Amino acid sequence: xxxxxxxxxxxxxxxxxDAEDLVQETFLKALRGFAGFEPGTNFKAWIFRILRNxxxxxxxxxxARRTVALEDELELDGGVYPEGAIERQTPEVNLxxxxxxxxxxxxxxxxxxxxxxxxxxxxxxxxxYREIATVLEIPIxxxxxxxxxxxxxxxxALQERPGxxxxxxx
Numbered sequence: 289x290x291x292x293x294x295x296x297x298x299x300x301x302x303x304x305x306d307a308e309d310l311v312q313e314t315f316l317k318a319l320r321g322f323a324g325f326e327p328g329t330n331f332k333a334w335i336f337r338i339l340r341n342x343x344x345x346x347x348x349x350x351x352a353r354r355t356v357a358l359e360d361e362l363e364l365d366g367g368v369y370p371e372g373a374i375e376r377q378t379p380e381v382n383l384x385x386x387x388x389x390x391x392x393x394x395x396x397x398x399x400x401x402x403x404x405x406x407x408x409x410x411x412x413x414x415x416x417y418r419e420i421a422t423v424l425e426i427p428i429x430x431x432x433x434x435x436x437x438x439x440x441x442x443x444x445a446l447q448e449r450p451g452x453x454x455x456x457x458x
Contacts, residue, residue, distance in 0.1 A: 340405070
């Protein structure tokens with residue numbers, strides 16, 4: 289649980305020290321309010337909501353710039369294969385992977401805070417839509433809509449890269 293909380297905090301705060309402080313504050317608030325946790329409910333959603341609310345009330349807030357790294361994919365022979373499926377590492381493959389990662393990070397930085405939040409929780413933290421709705425305190429339909437809009441924005445940003453490879457999927 290700690291690595292996942294830190295991971296999200298790091299993306300939101302964009303500073304390792306601020307992310308550590310955010311996670312510590314989250315655990316402090318969770319311990320103080322643990323009596324309010326209802327047994328049998330989703331603990332992960334509960335603590336992620338505390339993290340998010342703590343971030344929103346922190347000095348950095350939603351105005352902070354954000355970065356995220358997603359797993360890279362390479363297009364080979366018309367099919368898309370994850371980087372891990374390739375057995376050999378060459379300088380060319382490494383350069384393409386770093387280029388793709390930088391493009392994804394740049395595209396993510398262009399997302400508004402509400403779209404970035406849902407894409408991080410859904411595609412990075414692998415939360416279910418209902419869990420995301422609980423964490424963000426929004427209807428599940430809004431979660432689904434934001435995820436669709438975020439993925440479309442990322443796909444568009446990645447396809448518009450001049451002089452780059454086409455077909456990178458998000």
